[in-house]
Amino acid sequence: MMAEVVRSVRLSPSYVRLTFAGLDGLERRGADHWCRLFFTREGQDVLALPSRTSEIGWYLQYLATPKSRRPWVRAYTIRNARPEAGEVDIDFVIHGDRDGNIGPASRFALDATPGDRVGFLDQGVGFTPHHPHDWTLLIGDETALPAIAGICSALLDSAQGVAIIDIPKASDRQPFPAPPGIEVSWIARDQSPHSDARPGSLALQALMSAKLPEGVVHAHAIGESALATGARRHLVQDREFSKRHVDFAGYWRHGRPATS
Ligand SMILES: Cc1cc2nc3c(=O)[nH]c(=O)nc-3n(C[C@H](O)[C@H](O)[C@H](O)COP(=O)(O)OP(=O)(O)OC[C@H]3O[C@@H](n4cnc5c(N)ncnc54)[C@H](O)[C@@H]3O)c2cc1C
Known part of the structure; x- marks a missing residue:
């Protein structure tokens, strides 16, 4: 699935919130629902997204893609989801600065403007307490x-x-x-x-x-x-x-x- 930036808000010194749209059919998975975002690397005009969406399938396909065509992949938590509108908010930590040791996801968030696109694939939850606890x-x-x-x-x-x-x-x-x-x-x-x-x-x-x-x-x-x-x-x-x-x-x- 492709998601498109529709809003960027600098929440505070270390956070940028991007709102992505285009996620029709998104279902809320849980309280700490995470997803993987795919970003183009420098020099890539096309985002080569895996066509397989199963947890192992997309990764095997990704590994089989020549390195020069692989996108960057990073995991992020969905801060707010509005499934009826196909929208999510994601809060990116901006670590480093443009000239320093910044990663591609953090750089994307820093520079994002409406219309920028990312791939959205593979989702899950981490917080799953299954035992009785006080x-x-x-x-x-x-x-x-x-x-x-x-x-x-x-x-x-x-x-x-x-x-x-x-x-x-x-x-x-x-x-x-x-x-x-x-x-x-x-x-x-x-x-x-x-x-x-x-x-x-x-x-x-x-x-x-x-x-x-x-x-x-x-x-x-x-x-x-x-x-x-x-x-x-x-x-x-x-x-x-x-x-x-x-x-x-x-x-x-x-x-x-x-x-x-
Ligand atoms: C399930 C899950 C949910 C996550 N949810 C969020 C989320 O909601 N918001 C969020 O911002 N991150 C979240 N992360 C963490 C995020 O995926 C990593 O911080 C990621 O490495 C950032 O990618 P990058 O391309 O900016 O930097 P990378 O290319 O991965 O790293 C470049 C350099 O920056 C350093 N670095 C990476 N992240 C940070 C950081 N946060 N602070 C300081 N230095 C850093 C690395 O050590 C490396 O030296 C989540 C990770 C997981 C697994």
Whole structure:
């Protein structure tokens, strides 16, 4: 499916929200519905989208495409979906600047104007708590804010728990609806003595020193890979939470571009 940019809004210093249209038949998959976006590389006039749409099928076809014709592929969370209009909003973190270490997806978001097109293929959800639990723990960096906001908005009103979100600047804070029993804690790196800390590292420190609720947890740790794996290790090894109760997903790796 192709999606077309219809609006671009600079939400705050680190986020650009792009609204994409043309997604007829889109079905909401869940609170942290993600999708893969395909972008043309420099020198490509045509976006060579895989024709196969199954989870493995598109990837095998992608790998079989000569490198010079492969698009860039990056995963993003759908922040808001309006299926009746075939529209979604996606909040892109703008990391780096045009002259610096910026990736193709972040650059696309920075420069996007109405009419620009991306491929939209392969979708899923990450937050799938299947066991009975007393409270929820959500922890992530700026790339996880759209997912954590979506999850909090979808939790039962009676839900209890903690959400820790590590953002570059205090002005990147985006208030979102959450049950009264979920304590949302923002960590703004520009307000800490460690403003150049790696995204997610201050959240991990905060988790390690936090007094957490009692009872069975469902924990979901997402964002920079060291945060996701570090949070899981801490919860399982130091706090002795069951592995089965702690989900984690590395969304990106510090110093390494996404692999496709
Ligand atoms: C399921 C899922 C959902 C996601 N949802 C979102 C979302 O809603 N919004 C969002 O912004 N991202 C989201 N991400 C993360 C996003 O896919 C990555 O950040 C992606 O690598 C950005 O691509 P790029 O082309 O800009 O940079 P790349 O080409 O992948 O990387 C270029 C350089 O930039 C660095 N880099 C990449 N991302 C960041 C970052 N955020 N901050 C600092 N440095 C970075 C890399 O380490 C590398 O050195 C999600 C990822 C997953 C797996």
